[in-house]
Amino acid sequence: MAVIFIVSDGTGRTAKHALEAALVQFSASSNEQFIEIYAGVRTYEQIDEIVDEAARRKALIVYTLVNEEVRHYMQKATRLHVVESVDLMGPLLLKLTDHFDRQPEGTPGLYHAVNEDYFKRIDAVQFAFSHDDGQRSHELDRAEIVLVGVSRTFKTPISIYLAFKGWLVANVPLIVGISPPEELFKLSPNKVFGLYNNPLDLSRLRKTRQEYLNGYTGDYAALDFVKKELEYAHHLFRLNPGWRTINVSHKSIEEIAVEILSWIQLQNKEKP
Numbered sequence: 001m002a003v004i005f006i007v008s009d010g011t012g013r014t015a016k017h018a019l020e021a022a023l024v025q026f027s028a029s030s031n032e033q034f035i036e037i038y039a040g041v042r043t044y045e046q047i048d049e050i051v052d053e054a055a056r057r058k059a060l061i062v063y064t065l066v067n068e069e070v071r072h073y074m075q076k077a078t079r080l081h082v083v084e085s086v087d088l089m090g091p092l093l094l095k096l097t098d099h100f101d102r103q104p105e106g107t108p109g110l111y112h113a114v115n116e117d118y119f120k121r122i123d124a125v126q127f128a129f130s131h132d133d134g135q136r137s138h139e140l141d142r143a144e145i146v147l148v149g150v151s152r153t154f155k156t157p158i159s160i161y162l163a164f165k166g167w168l169v170a171n172v173p174l175i176v177g178i179s180p181p182e183e184l185f186k187l188s189p190n191k192v193f194g195l196y197n198n199p200l201d202l203s204r205l206r207k208t209r210q211e212y213l214n215g216y217t218g219d220y221a222a223l224d225f226v227k228k229e230l231e232y233a234h235h236l237f238r239l240n241p242g243w244r245t246i247n248v249s250h251k252s253i254e255e256i257a258v259e260i261l262s263w264i265q266l267q268n269k270e271k272p
Contacts, residue, residue: 003034003059007050007074012037015064015088041065044073051077061085066093120166128163131170132156137181143170145260146187148236148243149195150174150229151220152205157253158195162260174233189242190267193260196234198249199227 006015016037023033036059038050047070054061061083065071071090078085097103130136131143133156140146144167147155155171162169172180184192197205206221219225237245244263248256 001034003036003054003057005050005054005059005061006035006037007041007047007061007063007065008037008039009042009065009067009070010039012039012064015062018088019062042067042070044070047074047077051081051083054078054083055081059083063087064089068093121164124163124166124168125160127168128159128170132159134172134181136170137172137183140170140172140181140183140187142168143187144168144191145170145264146184146192147171147195148174148180148184148192148233149248150197150202150233152202152209153195153197154248154253154256155195158256158260161253161257165257165261174229174236176229176232180236185240189240190244190264192240192243193263194233194237194240194243194245195248195256196230196237196245197247199223199230201249202226202230 004019006012006019008015016035019035038046041047041050041063050061051074053059061074061078063071063074063085065074065087066089071087074085075087075090077083127142131139145162147158147169148171149155151173155173159169159171172184174180200223203221203223203226206226210221237243244260246256246259251259
């Protein structure tokens with residue numbers, strides 16, 4: 001059985017994918033391969049141990065090491081122990097160095113870190129959409145930030161904005177005559193933010209919304225009804241003094257988001 005060692009200073013995924021793509025061309029011997037992954041290899045001592053084991057088992061070493069010194073040490077060690085090896089990263093880094101006329105950073109795990117951040121943001125955006133406007137309220141405890149407020153207090157756009165920064169955000173509408181989900185009141189109050197608007201501003205926003213939809217929606221934009229809804233919202237805010245309340249009037253989405261994140265940062269600093 002052919003033994004192949006994958007050695008990486010990151011997760012080993014890059015080398016694994018490249019190796020698998022090549023091994024497809026050797027389907028006849030697909031059952032004759034044994035692959036071991038050595039991830040997070042960044043010291044000479046680790047390389048010595050791996051190369052010794054590869055020599056003992058007559059293994060092929062396929063490696064992706066971005067640090068130049070560590071990569072050169074691997075080259076010397078494999079030559080010294082007469083171990084077959086393939087450097088997947090070195091030749092590419094050399095070509096890119098010539099092409100860009102500058103040296104690579106040589107920091108292990110950058111690709112993985114970028115990917116992790118990207119997928120975290122994607123997951124956060126999906127979470128925001130699936131927990132918008134009170135949806136899936138039984139999962140509110142999964143959210144890092146929960147926005148509550150009456151209609152047209154920018155709950156959804158703020159949720160999406162924060163999601164693009166990687167935060168798990170849910171929002172819950174406050175509607176007169178309809179009790180909010182019980183799960184909302186079981187949350188740590190530090191993660192709940194009550195959004196409100198000035199009555200006149202909110203009434204104008206709703207009228208603009210009505211005109212855009214080209215339809216009549218009852219008292220939705222009427223000033224008296226708006227005041228009634230805001231009174232209900234403030235009543236809930238008073239019953240839950242731990243919630244942070246924010247007046248969103250004349251503020252951009254970014255400004256409101258900064259206020260929310262600043263408050264969270266302050267709370268984290270005050271934790272023992």
